Amino acid sequence: MSDEATPAPHSVMLDPEKCVGCTTCIKKCPTEAIRVRKGRASIQPERCIDCGECIRTCPHGAKRAVSDPLSIIAGYRVKVAMPAPTLYSQYDEACSVDKVLSGLLELGFDEIFEVAEAAEIVTAATKELLVRDAASDGGPKLPRPLISTACPAVVKLVQLRFPSLIPHLAPLIPPMEAAARIVKERLHPGEDGVGVFFITPCAGKVTVTRAPLGYARSALDGVIGLRDIYLPLRAAMAKAPPRHLARAGRKGLEWARAEGECDALGERRSISVDGIPNVIGVLEALENGKLSDLEYIEALSCPAGCLGGPLTVENPYIAKTRLRNREEAASPAASPAVGYARPGLDDLRWTQAVRPRSALVLDPDLSRAMIMLEEIEIRSEGLPGLDCGSCGAPSCRALAEDIVRGIAVESDCVFKLRDKVRELAKELMALEEIRPPGLDR
Amino acid sequence: MKLRFEVGGEDFSLAGRASSELKRALSRLGVGPELIRRASIAMYEGEINMAIHAGGGDIEAEIGEGRVVMVLRDEGPGIPDIGLAMTEGWSTAPDRYRELGFGAGMGLPNMKRNCDEFEIESAVGKGTTVRMVINI
Known part of the structure; x- marks a missing residue:
């Protein structure tokens, strides 16, 4: 993709001491550029447009803009x-x-x-x-x-x-x-x-x-x-x-x-x-x-x-x-x-062309991107649709996309995790019922 | 892959959703900006037409190798004279919609202009089906 702009740096910085890992900023980000990982917000620079929405909305003052003293x-x-x-x-x-x-x-x-x-x-x-x-x-x-x-x-x-x-x-x-x-x-x-x-x-x-x-x-x-x-x-x-x-x-x-x-x-x-x-x-x-x-x-x-x-x-x-x-x-x-x-x-006048940024594109290969998009739709339907943010992504759909992109897993969803735990518990109970033949009177 | 939408009759609060969703999907696929623009316009006009004239309907957009196929089906009043409806500037939109800035009569010709293939079938009293194809 020769028409692609190089990913620009961005000027929003996180103070890890102040970030509590809540979901306020991920919900407000207009380009879905923020994820919470390991209890801290992290920005995907290729998606950040420096709008400052996260700085404005962070209730803990954990986001700052880098500027000169x-x-x-x-x-x-x-x-x-x-x-x-x-x-x-x-x-x-x-x-x-x-x-x-x-x-x-x-x-x-x-x-x-x-x-x-x-x-x-x-x-x-x-x-x-x-x-x-x-x-x-x-x-x-x-x-x-x-x-x-x-x-x-x-x-x-x-x-x-x-x-x-x-x-x-x-x-x-x-x-x-x-x-x-x-x-x-x-x-x-x-x-x-x-x-x-x-x-x-x-x-x-x-x-x-x-x-x-x-x-x-x-x-x-x-x-x-x-x-x-x-x-x-x-x-x-x-x-x-x-x-x-x-x-x-x-x-x-x-x-x-x-x-x-x-x-x-x-x-x-x-x-x-x-x-x-x-x-x-x-x-x-x-x-x-x-x-x-x-x-x-x-x-x-x-x-x-x-x-x-x-x-x-x-x-x-x-x-x-x-x-x-x-x-x-x-x-x-x-x-x-x-x-x-x-x-x-x-x-x-501008002296250089402003080019599209392709951070949202799933894959440079159209047919591969198509398969991924289809999988996102299917994954998305399997998620609860509550957009609770507990997984660290702004919405269930964003989580589905992250899973397909390979940067998240389905059990990041607390509801999916609970389902799994329940299944596991059932399996454990079923196993517990089984007696070794020698003891099974 | 297929995207499906239901367009409510006379509910403008959701008008534009199908177009937005289609746009979102196409931009994830890395489809060129000009094609996205054409698809948005065609879909948006179609959605609005359905809401204004037909009391709603169903939309199916299929994104496949090399093309997007959009089929918009309604069970509205139908179009008595398609030739006339395809004329620039001709409109049957009720006044209350024209006051909102809709129904300037650009709908169908504008949709056609932005597509590579455009077919319309309509029966009075039964409804209208529009099929639009954009090659990607």
């Missing part, structure tokens, strides 16, 4: 902070965007480039893409609706579960990458020692920085989890002299929440969907041939959008109101590019 910035001459707009919504009303950004400088960063500013640039490029594509000779080249590629978990979900929708993916780099390139290529061209660090609510961004989707190499030097910087930044804000630093306009800030990208785009023929189960529903409808009258789909894996990211601190709905207040305080006009020329559509 704040200390990573120390090795650079010019340390540039690139805060996601979600960061502004994590602090109360007393902390204006200016104050948050001043706090970042106090923490040791030398410069700031707001990812919200890059989001405005990506919005402009998306608009241009839609217009230019519609006007191309012989009609549009890209199928409609286009699906936003800002959320890496959605791109990976499409690769894994909806490969037929890959042509719908908007072939543009995400705002964080656009921001990093602006800093490196346009604000500090050819300079050494410039480090750009994304401050993010998202677990998936760490992974795409290491294994990008649609482009070869990320310009980022580190990804710092919002959760990790929250308290140090809070302390720094209290000490920081207030400076006027906020530049991003309303359209860029909107990106942090669900519907924000569509609002910024101003496209009425669009759908905004958030939360992985809802995203799956919309993509199913699209794959069934519905929704062809739309131009754009903004799909975000986290409920409420990036504000609901697994690395956030604040409740997403409280954060949403705070963000709205900051949107209102910001300029409705796009922020002017200061000190650099704005990149256009052609600077932001």
